[in-house]
Amino acid sequence: METNHRKQWDDLIQPGMVHGSLYHDEMIFKEEVEKIWFRTWVYVGHESEVPNKNDFVTKSIGPMPVLMVRNRRGDIDLLLNRCPHRGNAVCVQEKGNRTSFTCPYHSWTFSNDGTLMNYAFPEGYNGADKSKLGLSKVPRVAIYRGFVFASMALDGPTLGEHLGGAVRTLDQACDNSPTGELNLSAGFLRHRTRANWKFILENECDGYHPAFVHSSIFSVSDSAIGSLYGADAVAVTRSFGNGHTEVDPRPEFRRRNEPMSWFGTTAEKLPDYVAQMNSTYGEQRARQIMIDGMPHVMIFPNLFIAEIQIFVIQPVSATESIQHVTAIQFKDSPEINRRLRQQTMGSVGPAGFLLADDTEMYERNQRGLEIRSPEYLYLKRGEHRERRDEDGLLVGHSTDDLPSREIWKHYRSLMEAH
């Protein structure tokens, strides 16, 4: 089956056209797990979720759970929650603080860096080498400004090479915090959807849909999002390569030239935050950061920073996915943090004014693909007006399919690899 697919990738993924089976074929999904989720860098969690030594929290790499642990030395480890004896879970708590994990089945006990400390009734093992019987660890972990990424591959590109130019967006996000640090510990909403993960991935920088999918909330609230995605918007879509894409609204915000306009408010309404920003960055730089605002970026394959919240996309099967979402909090800025949380809770998650309807669209797309014809999805919007920006990156209109095309280009290169 695999060789079969390999031959077919150029048929399944053509410029601006992708085959429907890419969203529902279980064999393709299995291959994605191996070639994408267990190979490239994926986002796992944030350091602020495990602030103290011995804290742990359950995260995931693709469909697989992992324990993100701050071990007794204070380093982040990603442990696989599978007892090396017979496979039991060594931890069934979602999160907590502990120095060791004891398997309930036969009581093997592991240190929180994965080392096997003891097995019960050791005489029976005749001195078996404990150092070979520890919990498995995710081989590569790299942290950028608190964002913990991991790769299940022993070698490959570095995180820096993987992120490439998209690292600007992580810096942009952190720079909006007066301490330069984010806090992502407000807890995640977990939104299940009966749709392929790539519908979610592609929707994140799709600026074509908001005017229609979200017209219900735009029409009854004074949301400023709508103006970014009109036919005459000056916001752009951009590709960083490696499947990373963004909607960059800065041209619009720079035109407005009003600090905090990106957040639908004014500097006067957030005096503490503005004072903190000025003292950290100096008035001129702070003003520019507060005009530009937060990024809207989809870091392939699973980290979506949507201005004030982050989503982590988790694939479950070809037709089932989970969106994990939480409010971004700026470390030590309670004044703005309350608004960031309140706005996030209104917008996202299973009951959110926005995301309930996005998710409804994913599910309808998914069911649509059970209909046999046409075989391909059409992603050519804006092909004729793609251009290069001053950094040589591809940009398009905010409502163009450029992000989807660029995601599929990268996807194909990963799936064609051996």
Place this chain on the structure above:
Amino acid sequence: MNAKAEAAVQPDILKEWTGKGLAYAANPDHDLYRQVTQFLYREARFQDAHDYDEWEALWTDDGVYWVPANGTDTDPEQQMSLIYDNRSRIALRIRQLKTGRRHSQTPPSQLARIIGNVELLHSNGPDIGVACNSQIFETNLRGDTMWAARCVYQLRRVQDELKMAYKKVVLVNNNKPIYTISFLI
């Protein structure tokens, strides 16, 4: 850390998800109990039938509608909740539903809910505390979904009518990934 000290930082596994427990009224007044259950059934009917204006009219001006995530006794001022609406956001939620373009409710979910295990809570102030369970069957374009929740209300008499000042809905699976829930829970 020895075993005893480590146990101290672990949550109480038996109570972690049900929360800290409620104070139930010792001798509930039967007439009040009847009024309260009638109120809850009426609210359930408005929700099932998508009678949005009627449902909104049940709220006091300072109403709080809270659907926590990841537990029962979380702090909604610090932790993410599925819904944490003040009165103006309740109104916004209703306005959105009434546009007819709230896609996840167009067509609307068909619902039948059962309210049960109604008990009055001990109260010191003027508000009437109520605890109950609800089970909701939902069918929509995606399919059929069962929801189960433990609810707590604070009801208040306003010009001789009962109103909701507070409604907390604890989905028993609020620590798991759940499908879209855009009807009134």
